[in-house]
Ligand SMILES: Nc1ncnc2c1ncn2[C@@H]1O[C@H](COP(=O)(O)OP(=O)(O)O)[C@@H](O)[C@H]1O
């Protein structure tokens with residue numbers, strides 16, 4: 001044992017002044033099995049937060065608590081408190097549908113609707129009544145596709161199927177779809193794991209561009225990616241949050257032994 | 269090594285031959301069925317007619333004459349023209365044709381007019397090469413006079429059941445089947461699809477839903493006659509709905525078709541990828557929106573296929589309809605879903621039970637109509653499936 005501790009480190013960024021979301025002692029159970037163990041974390045408004053950790057350590061599970069996607073899993077149960085802009089998102093008065101419009105999600109496998117590119121983006125604004133008339137909808141679709149960096153590639157074939165695009169384009173379409181409802185937070189669960197390196201680079205670039213406008217949380221098993229795209233990194237292991245801090249700190253000077261072992265590739 | 273490869277090739281060849289044999293066998297059965305039906309049944313679509321010269325000026329008929337009078341006058345004219353037995357060469361309902369002719373053109377009442385009237389079934393059979401000596405002699409005599417012809421039987425396509433095989437029509441039973449199917453579809457489709465949606469998307473997984481699932485699976489396997497008894501007990505004896513009506517037939521068949529639609533619907537809904545649901549939920553679609561905007565449209569081809577299979581089975585169903593009184597003799601096509609009606613399979617059953625020879629070809633002709641109906645329904649299913657399966 002060297003001087004490093006092996007406890008869940010004090011989370012120095014807990015009271016980040018610009019915290020968009022705060023989680024306090026959040027645990028998630030699948031039936032009797034505890035998948036996430038008492039995690040407390042602040043999600044910054046202006047920074048990209050990366051969740052890293054070995055497979056099965058509960059990153060996705062915790063991410064999905066942030067927009068209550070775990071509600072759709074029959075035997076999942078969440079304990080603790082998660083606050084978005086001062087509102088407890090698990091409070092009975094919270095409308096889950098509204099919450100998910102405010103906290104959007106991009107999934108591991110690109111999952112465009114089997115509809116036209118236009119429809120994919122327009123669907124969210126339509127069900128939330130964000131556009132008055134066709135012209136305004138066209139505007140939203142164009143703006144969202146531009147922000148997702150897809151506009152130039154698809155502007156001449158908006159009526160083509162979204163599922164006919166390449167994997168990387170599909171994932172950017174999914175990002176455009178999430179952006180279209182004007183969310184405050186975007187959660188991304190390993191958005192590049194099904195993509196080739198060029199498409200991955202394109203998405204990473206996009207994350208840089210979106211930073212600041214949206215609070216972004218990205219789960220990744222790729223440490224280089226976390227280092228490239230994020231300013232904050234949280235290391236999860238066996239359901240617990242082991243260490244959380246500035247990305248540069250975590251990668252150059254981890255304070256917990258387990259973090260160091262993981263980052264140096266001792267296990268994963 | 270070489271031997272193993274050879275053995276593998278031999279096994280593959282054997283398997284291909286077996287598969288081919290199975291296909292050929294079923295094709296042969298199908299061809300046999302079709303050939304028998306068509307060769308027996310085509311005659312049913314043709315009808316022998318005999319020319320009778322009626323001198324309306326000489327008899328006492330008027331536009332107001334009763335049926336009996338016309339019948340007697342027609343019989344007299346036939347006897348005068350073709351000797352004793354001439355009246356029996358005509359179908360019992362031949363006078364109806366005369367009545368219609370008078371209605372269409374009352375001016376013929378002042379002249380002598382040659383009318384083509386349907387022949388009795390014995391003559392009809394003889395003209396088509398299947399009759400006894402006496403009838404065949406008459407047919408030969410008529411042929412010499414150019415007084416007999418065989419043409420397309422429009423009455424068969426527009427009429428209803430009758431006691432005389434020469435006068436029967438299929439339209440009554442066809443319309444009855446159509447109305448019954450409409451009732452079945454109107455009940456079974458929405459209820460079946462909604463049950464499937466509820467069970468797949470909403471119902472919690474517990475002992476109750478397990479039990480419901482088992483019951484539905486069992487229901488789909490219950491013999492159809494049991495549904496007939498259920499329909500008899502519930503719709504006729506408890507609710508006192510009209511007997512022999514397409515409404516009751518449709519309700520009874522709906523009970524039978526519903527489980528099929530529920531099972532097909534659940535499978536179709538289950539096969540919609542969960543990632544689509546996640547995608548919609550992830551941008552804030554409500555559960556109902558997820559189901560109606562995404563899941564159901566994607567599941568629709570499967571649901572439609574299941575529905576058509578269920579409906580096709582219902583269309584051919586006979587036993588439960590016998591139980592609720594649809595075996596009555598109904599000589600007029602139904603006006604609506606509450607008037608007494610027959611349906612195609614029951615009509616086939618009733619005609620096949622008749623002793624008169626004339627019914628044999630009518631039975632086969634009715635089977636051809638039923639098969640055509642089934643083929644049309646399956647064609648529609650394939651069309652709808654391809655239309656909705658265009659998954660971009
Ligand atoms: N729907 C589920 N039902 C039961 N257990 C689950 C479910 N989803 C995930 N788990 C379990 O929870 C743990 C954490 O999973 P997950 O959050 O997907 O990990 P990660 O995303 O870090 O790889 C794993 O042990 C996994 O087996």
Ligand SMILES: [Mg+2]
Nearest residue numbers: 059060061189
């Ligand atoms: Mg994961």
